[in-house]
Amino acid sequence: MTYVVTVDICIPEGTPEMDPLQRAGAVALVEDGLDAVRAVEGPDGVQVDVLDTIVAVHPGGALLKVVVDAPALEFAEGSVQVLVDELLERTEVLADWTIERCEVELHQDLARESLAAADGPDAPPDDLALRRARHTAGASSAQNAGEGADGPDGAATKARAARARMLELAAELRAFPPAVFGVEADDDRRAVPAESARLAAGALVHATDTLVDELFEDVQVLAQEDATVAECEGPLWHLERLPDRYALQYDARFARRFLVTVIALTTRFTDGSFQHLSCVAEELALRFLLNEATTTLELHDLLDDHVSTALANLADALCVDTDHDRVHHPAALLPFTSWFTPFTEDSYAHPSTTDEPEAAPQ
Template identity: 40%
Template sequence: MKYTVSVDTQPPADAPELDALQRAGVIHLLRSGLESLAGILAGIEGEDGSEVELLDSFLAVHPAGALLKVVVDAPSLEAAEEAVRAITEELLEGSDLLSEWVVSKCEVELHPDLAEKSLDEDGEPGISSASVSGPAEDTTPSGLSEEEREALRVRICAMAPVLAAFSVASFGHFTESDEEDDEAPGEPLVSYEVAELAAGALAYSMEIFLDELFMDLAVLTEENSNAAQCDGPMMQLDSLPSQFALRYDERFARHLVVTAVTLTGRMTQSGFENLNCVAEELLLRLLLQTAEVTLELYGLMDQDVATAWEYFAEGVYEDMDHEWLYDPSMDGIEQDPAAAHLGIAPMGLKDWFTPFNKGRYVHPFAIYEDEEPSAANT
């Protein structure tokens, strides 16, 4: 069964908060560590000899520590937690700069539909020793109190109107006026509060998202390299399809930043109609990931918000063909002539910035000229 294990790691209690540069360094160390342990992660064995397989991972760093989300295929909840805790502690111990950090929480996040499967014989939620996470009042990865968390929720919800292109109906909360739309379900999928939080989180995360893209551009410019070969950390580009990483250079990053600024600007104006190119589809995916991590860090993420974003994505994306770029079994789809006959848009790197049709707009600066990649990309 697939499990998502959430791991909170923290520096020593007397350590000062991490500044922006230190957070970028921690991300680099953790990502490098995960990559170096990839072979081990592919076949962790529990105490009973059962194998735990790593499927995916994602991490984010905040001023008080780091949050890792590790998706594994494991025979049980306990085996998933035990294996991920062990490999995280090994990762920290193997780094001179992170050796004093500790794992403060390591627990599986269960989808509500799967919760019953974790009940013990007495009908109470099963709790493993790996799930113990410290004082009950420390309810979020950043150690926020309930009052602080509620204040953040209010602040994030207040930003929902910034996303002027979309109403709460776009996130699954329908009113009587929306019922006149034949495409809208009669009953709300989520409450108004959840839809408002989902919308506000996207608006709130835009600044983080754009800042991290600019940081990626700065690293690539300074090193005159690409995302696969540079020494500095990549905040957003590492979440793009990995088979093109050698071509994610300074030139590419400039095109991507301009496209991201154009996209987020349109999302804050009424009249938004469609995503215009593959790059916008991928950037919206990254923005949604950034918003999810933001809510995770503040202890505000739950299945209802995920449902709101799923409904939002279904309405904004015309199709999910771009997801094939993340599927190893579909490598080469961007070069397959048969793809066009199946109605699949061209997905080569230069095609990411090409408008889908004459009615779509891409900023002139972002249009990718067809030229040979530089020596740094080969």
């Protein structure tokens, strides 16, 4: 059975954050170490095959996605824990790094089967993004009329819990002060209450995890089928929403680069280092993130006019130094071969996205 294991590894506490050169070195060391392993001996001597890995390094450490074939969830998690522990231990400059999280996520085929098994009036919607948001929110597909705790009182309780969670997550979006969302704006049409700004910020943080997981699953589908988006027969979460004119260019390699771009962008959002959108791929990533946040807010009945305005204010603020039309209108995009090219010399570019793809027809 195929499992996706997410691993967060962090630099030692009290150590200065890594600069771009250190991050480039770290990603090379981690990628080389993982690429050298094809199988791991897990608990009880069970062999677990390593199918694929993706590494995204940020100033405070790295996020790893490791795909393994294991007989059970426990073996997958335990084997990847052993693998990463050994990688850190045998790599001198990473020896003091620590594993903060190592958790298993079901492969999308299994998640889809589980969701599809529900029927009746409360069956999951056909749209995959809505399904994922609903599944993440913990909504029960077993609702029946007059049964369970999901009546009006239960729904209100869930809504309050979702609101509280979004407000709590808002503090993690360190790159944007309330004013960016429109708090205390001079223009009444753009002004929003502080709580609405916090709901928008929290939704973006919540949407980040969902978007990264879904894009990773898109990578897996394309890699397993050895196909482009135009040729892919399996369902995709997001990549089908990219401009159709380049659909034959969206292969697994492109999808990996785009996923790393999303991780790098949202990491700068949360660690406070974001300055401006760096390339076309980041503009597209922002559009996906805003869509995901909107879906999440709608699901929890938290998307009112003020919150919508807060998200729009943020989008406008991020587009000041770039072309607003490119974010919202894909037809205005630069040529495909330029999507990962930094706009300026001071634009951030993750080391894993800087290799130029083979020349593609325009």
